[in-house]
Amino acid sequence: MIVKFWGVRGSIPTPLTQSQLKSRIAAAVARIRPPDLESADSREAFLAKLPPYIFGTVGGNTTCLSVHAPNSPLLIIDAGSGIRELAAMVNQQTKKIRAFHIFFTHFHWDHLQGLPFFSPAGYTKSNTLYFYSPKRNLEEIIRGQMVPPYFPVDLDAMAAQKRYIRLQEPTARLGEVEIRWKNMRHPGGSVAYKMSHNGRSMIFSTDTELSPEDFKRTPENKRFFENADLLILDSQYTLGEAIEKYDWGHTSYSMAVDFAAEWNIRTLVLFHHEPLYNDRKIYGMLNSAEWYRERLGKKQFRVLLAIEGMELDI
Ligand SMILES: [Zn+2]
Numbered sequence: 128m129i130v131k132f133w134g135v136r137g138s139i140p141t142p143l144t145q146s147q148l149k150s151r152i153a154a155a156v157a158r159i160r161p162p163d164l165e166s167a168d169s170r171e172a173f174l175a176k177l178p179p180y181i182f183g184t185v186g187g188n189t190t191c192l193s194v195h196a197p198n199s200p201l202l203i204i205d206a207g208s209g210i211r212e213l214a215a216m217v218n219q220q221t222k223k224i225r226a227f228h229i230f231f232t233h234f235h236w237d238h239l240q241g242l243p244f245f246s247p248a249g250y251t252k253s254n255t256l257y258f259y260s261p262k263r264n265l266e267e268i269i270r271g272q273m274v275p276p277y278f279p280v281d282l283d284a285m286a287a288q289k290r291y292i293r294l295q296e297p298t299a300r301l302g303e304v305e306i307r308w309k310n311m312r313h314p315g316g317s318v319a320y321k322m323s324h325n326g327r328s329m330i331f332s333t334d335t336e337l338s339p340e341d342f343k344r345t346p347e348n349k350r351f352f353e354n355a356d357l358l359i360l361d362s363q364y365t366l367g368e369a370i371e372k373y374d375w376g377h378t379s380y381s382m383a384v385d386f387a388a389e390w391n392i393r394t395l396v397l398f399h400h401e402p403l404y405n406d407r408k409i410y411g412m413l414n415s416a417e418w419y420r421e422r423l424g425k426k427q428f429r430v431l432l433a434i435e436g437m438e439l440d441i
């Protein structure tokens with residue numbers, strides 16, 4: 128099962144600014160020594176040694192993931208601005224994908240704003256968009272996000288066939304992938320998804336403010352969280368902010384580490400990066416999360432940052 132990150136930023140798209148770009152170039156130039164410039168190889172080696180927050184970025188698009196397993200359709204979670212990049216990939220494929228299964232965690236703008244730009248796939252009549260959520264009024268919600276004067280055309284302009292599937296049963300199956308869902312704490316609610324294939328599983332829980340309830344070893348929690356291979360979890364805040372912003376609906380990276388340790392997760396991915404934070408700060412949070420995990424004495428799992436374009440094979 129391949130999980131790909133198309134958008135990892137929380138709350139609002141966050142492009143790299145001109146001043147950030149300039150300071151990165153200045154930081155890179157300041158590190159160059161004459162031998163680094165001698166040949167194409169030495170230049171490559173120099174660039175490869177730069178810290179990721181100088182020669183890279185976690186990305187500025189809002190939430191969108193794809194999950195692809197053998198003998199199964201392409202699954203998409205959320206339609207933040209990252210879905211535009213996914214649409215471009217789909218358009219380049221020689222073997223055209225015709226069915227798009229989009230699961231929504233919730234409908235805050237950063238998780239929906241890319242849908243009108245799911246082009247040309249969403250505007251192709253022979254394609255079908257399947258929308259999934261436990262919400263009763265799913266069609267109304269999807270239609271409501273795309274109306275003039277907020278957007279020049281309404282949802283009917285997206286010529287693909289549309290199906291609205293309300294998740295009622297605890298599990299669903301598409302191809303060989305089993306999908307479970309669970310309500311999480313967030314203003315207005317959000318849904319975590321667990322997708323399992325061939326004995327491997329990934330959980331996606333963004334826009335989640337973990338509470339003591341989530342740590343309780345209830346049969347429901349155990350079934351959903353325990354021993355997952357991959358947990359992609361909201362880690363927008365530092366611990367201080369999580370206290371300050373109690374009830375805002377997000378989790379701190381340190382609580383994310385506690386949670387992964389509690390449920391014996393194999394890989395934790397920090398997700399929904401704060402738009403106020405630059406790459407250096409976000410990589411700093413990864414370092415702090417790793418330090419904290421070691422301090423807990425938990426070496427059985429690894430911690431990664433969600434980075435736009437990253438693929439994980441689980
Ligand atoms: Zn969000």
Ligand SMILES: [Zn+2]
Nearest residue numbers: 233235313334
């Ligand atoms: Zn939200």
